[in-house]
Amino acid sequence: MNKFFSSPPFRAAFSFICILVLAACAITSPDINPQPVLPTRVANVTASLGNTTAPSTTSAPKATQASATVAPTLSPTIANTATMTFTPSATTTASATPTRPTSTPTATFTSTPTLTSTPTPVPVGFGFISRLDPKDAPAGSIEIASYDGVKVVADSFSLRVDAEYIGSGDFEVAVKKLADGKHPIIVVVGSDLTAATRKAASTYPFVKFVGVDQQSDDTSLSNLSIVISRSDEEGFIAGMISGYLTKSRVVAVMVPNNNNFEAKRYTNGFTQGVRYSCGICQTIVVQIDVEKENGTEAITRLQRQRTDVLLPALNHTLGAEVTKLGATTGGLWVIGLGRDYGATLNGGNRVAISILRKPDEVIVQLIKTLMSGGSTKVVTLSATNNGLRLSPKFASEISPAAIRLMKDSFDLLASGLLDVGVDFATGDVK
Numbered sequence: 001m002n003k004f005f006s007s008p009p010f011r012a013a014f015s016f017i018c019i020l021v022l023a024a025c026a027i028t029s030p031d032i033n034p035q036p037v038l039p040t041r042v043a044n045v046t047a048s049l050g051n052t053t054a055p056s057t058t059s060a061p062k063a064t065q066a067s068a069t070v071a072p073t074l075s076p077t078i079a080n081t082a083t084m085t086f087t088p089s090a091t092t093t094a095s096a097t098p099t100r101p102t103s104t105p106t107a108t109f110t111s112t113p114t115l116t117s118t119p120t121p122v123p124v125g126f127g128f129i130s131r132l133d134p135k136d137a138p139a140g141s142i143e144i145a146s147y148d149g150v151k152v153v154a155d156s157f158s159l160r161v162d163a164e165y166i167g168s169g170d171f172e173v174a175v176k177k178l179a180d181g182k183h184p185i186i187v188v189v190g191s192d193l194t195a196a197t198r199k200a201a202s203t204y205p206f207v208k209f210v211g212v213d214q215q216s217d218d219t220s221l222s223n224l225s226i227v228i229s230r231s232d233e234e235g236f237i238a239g240m241i242s243g244y245l246t247k248s249r250v251v252a253v254m255v256p257n258n259n260n261f262e263a264k265r266y267t268n269g270f271t272q273g274v275r276y277s278c279g280i281c282q283t284i285v286v287q288i289d290v291e292k293e294n295g296t297e298a299i300t301r302l303q304r305q306r307t308d309v310l311l312p313a314l315n316h317t318l319g320a321e322v323t324k325l326g327a328t329t330g331g332l333w334v335i336g337l338g339r340d341y342g343a344t345l346n347g348g349n350r351v352a353i354s355i356l357r358k359p360d361e362v363i364v365q366l367i368k369t370l371m372s373g374g375s376t377k378v379v380t381l382s383a384t385n386n387g388l389r390l391s392p393k394f395a396s397e398i399s400p401a402a403i404r405l406m407k408d409s410f411d412l413l414a415s416g417l418l419d420v421g422v423d424f425a426t427g428d429v430k
Contacts, residue, residue: 125160126150126367127178127186129193133165140340140356140391146189146212149363156364157371171196179204185367189213191315198224208370212359213338219377225366229357229381231262232269232422233388233413235313237355238335239273239283240409242309244402245333245352249281251309252302254295254322257287264427266313272421272429277409290314295322299330309333309352327351333395340391352398353406354391362387380424383414 128150130143137143147163154161162183164174171193178186179200187210188197194214201209201224208223216226235253242251253270255263267285274283284307286298295318302310310332312322323341327334327349336342336354345351362379369376381387390410394403412418421430 122182123159123184124182125162126154127183128161128163128189129171129174129178129186130163130165130189131167131192133163138339139343140354142213142338142357142359143189145356145358145360146187146363149360150187150367152360153364153367156368172200175200175204179207181206184208185210185370187212187363187367191215210363210366210370212363213357216378222375225370225376225379227359227362227366227379227381229388230383230424231265231313232420232424232427233382234337234355235266235269235271235311236273236276236420236422237383237388237390237410237413238311238313238337239270239275240277241273241335241353241406242270242311242333243274243277243281244405244409245398246278246281246309248306248308249278250284250305250307251281252284252286252305252307253311253313254286254288254298255313256290256315258290261427263287263313265422265424266311268422268427268429269420270311270313276418277405288314290318294318295325298322299326299332302332303330307332309335311335311337313337323351324349336391342391342393342395350397351395353394356389356391357381358387358389361385383410384416386414 128147130137130146132141132143134141134144134147147161150161162178164178166174175186175196185208186200188200189212191213194211197209197211197214198218198221201207201221205223208225210225210227212227214226214228216228219226238253239251251274253267255266257263271283271285274281284302284305286302288295288298295312295314299310299322310326310330312319312326312334314322316338319337320339320341323334323336324345326332327341327345331350333350333352334341336351338355338357340354340356342349342351342354359381362381362385366376366379383389390407394406409418413420419430422428423430
């Protein structure tokens with residue numbers, strides 16, 4: 001047996017078989033250190049930066065594990081249109097020592113806007129100037145009604161009324177005291193203060209002035225409003241009452257001889273009122289020089305002409321003197337104008353009734369308009385806006401029937417259904 005295995009033919013056959021086996025093993029055995037197979041196209045970079053086409057899953061090569069010592073070299077080929085199939089992730093290593101800034105940051109400040117004008121002071125109240133203190137003024141006077149109106153509107157704004165009663169004192173001192181920026185509106189009462197009020201409005205253009213019972217000839221100042229009475233209506237009311245009251249059928253109106261609009265309005269208004277209530281009555285117009293006469297001689301002349309009713313349409317001081325004279329020693333029925341003369345004169349007077357100027361309601365509306373930024377040049381007191389009213393009581397000697405006629409006619413005028421027939425702008429009869 002041993003001879004068989006050691007024989008030359010066996011050894012030759014065995015060597016041939018081993019060579020065949022080794023050759024077969026060499027063909028089928030994998031390489032222990034294979035080299036990575038590089039793809040023919042590793043990456044396609046999009047030529048247009050705006051293209052955001054998603055990566056293709058079919059064209060990406062499968063990842064193969066490589067040896068730590070061998071690093072494959074990628075040679076990407078750029079195509080016109082395709083997407084990158086392999087994106088290496090960037091790795092950042094934090095520095096152990098923080099990097100100091102190269103420059104000190106500069107603080108940025110926001111500037112506060114600078115006011116270009118002084119802010120408007122918060123108002124504390126409304127100013128009020130008159131000769132007489134309303135507490136001492138005659139009953140039914142315009143001072144009382146004006147103050148009442150200012151007080152009502154001040155309460156509605158939670159403000160106060162700062163009043164200056166100057167008597168015969170200096171008006172300019174009173175205005176300067178109030179025109180400090182905290183009194184946005186100053187109300188001045190009195191016809192004799194017309195020129196002074198206009199001057200103050202020019203001196204203090206940032207203050208709004210309201211002149212009550214003042215002339216309205218000049219309305220050029222934007223910060224000046226005037227409250228006046230409808231003198232044509234006052235004349236009409238007095239003429240109408242005179243026509244109902246007279247027994248001699250002769251009545252009279254007394255006006256200044258300066259031939260101004262007010263004198264014309266009173267005259268024509270009175271005449272129209274007499275015609276309304278007594279078409280057959282005679283109307284006498286008396287013009288007097290207010291600088292030289294006191295009305296005594298005029299009343300004497302009227303007595304000789306059998307006049308029994310008189311309207312003194314004069315300024316406050318002279319009007320009060322003539323009213324008192326005619327109602328006491330003159331023996332005439334007198335119609336008071338601007339205050340309640342029946343309540344202020346002593347008993348035994350012949351004041352039939354008084355026509356009162358009541359600007360309280362008008363002032364409330366005017367001041368509210370001014371406070372809201374509006375403007376009004378002239379506001380008139382009339383029967384229709386409740387600015388003209390009759391005093392509470394007629395003289396006791398007047399019959400109830402006559403009183404009824406007088407009140408009904410006044411109410412008709414107040415309703416707007418009765419026209420006085422006078423153009424207020426010119427004073428002429430329509």
